[in-house]
Amino acid sequence: MAIQSAIPVSFETYFPQGAYVVGEVEQVMKWSDDGKQQGQDLDKNTGHPMWRVRVFDADPAAKRGQGEVMVKIASISEPQLPPALNGLPFRPVIFEGLAVMPYTPDTPGRSRVAYSLRAREMKAAPKPRGSE
Template identity: 50%
Template sequence: MAIKNKFPVAMGDVFPHGAFVVSEVEPVRDFDKSSPGRPVQQTDKETGLPVWSVSVLDADPEARRTDKTVTVKIAAPHQPVPPEAAAGLPFRPVEFDGLTVTPYVQETGGRPRVAYSFRAAGMRAPGHQRPAPGKNQDAA
């Protein structure tokens, strides 16, 4: 099968009405390697880079309440910097580069449902060009 466990998706397919950063960018804790008082940051299995997470609001007016806010994980050598807030908005509009999705079965409350895990190579302000390969994307 050509699709292993994650597959690339276009930003507009996942967030057709846009997305907004609603949290700080935080390191993802590796629960297997961490111990009490000694947290260890998770690393990406493919790149070996540290993994960071950010909460994102889906601007789709028809999104279900439980799907309104999602977490996007970003593999980057340094803590990614979210775009600046747009004038008059309380949130920061964002676009993700190299966005991938991994579907999985989530079992909560005895009712299994399909859920999605999102990962990205970087984030930037909407409308800004993606940096050329080899440039620092986490500060874009």
């Protein structure tokens, strides 16, 4: 039987060089089959509203097109962004409860498995030693 649920993965395993949030926290919207917006999507397990953030993988070896991902977070209230780094739009971040969600996209003529990332919580990354 194929995996039907999220696959837990540690932050350090998925983002060994760290990660940075860019932009704002956004609501994940729910859409009807006929393309009409139906409000904010809810997590199927917790019933909490779904949010998402754009994340850059700090790994310089990331392949072209794979350095940016979206991470979804189920939370009753809007997750707060960590502080910006030296006034830049990059915000060092860690995700707790990170999981990979495999799915098959509805793309005519193509059969492949894709995945999305979910997290239980977003936090500011700790400052490296000696960076103060």
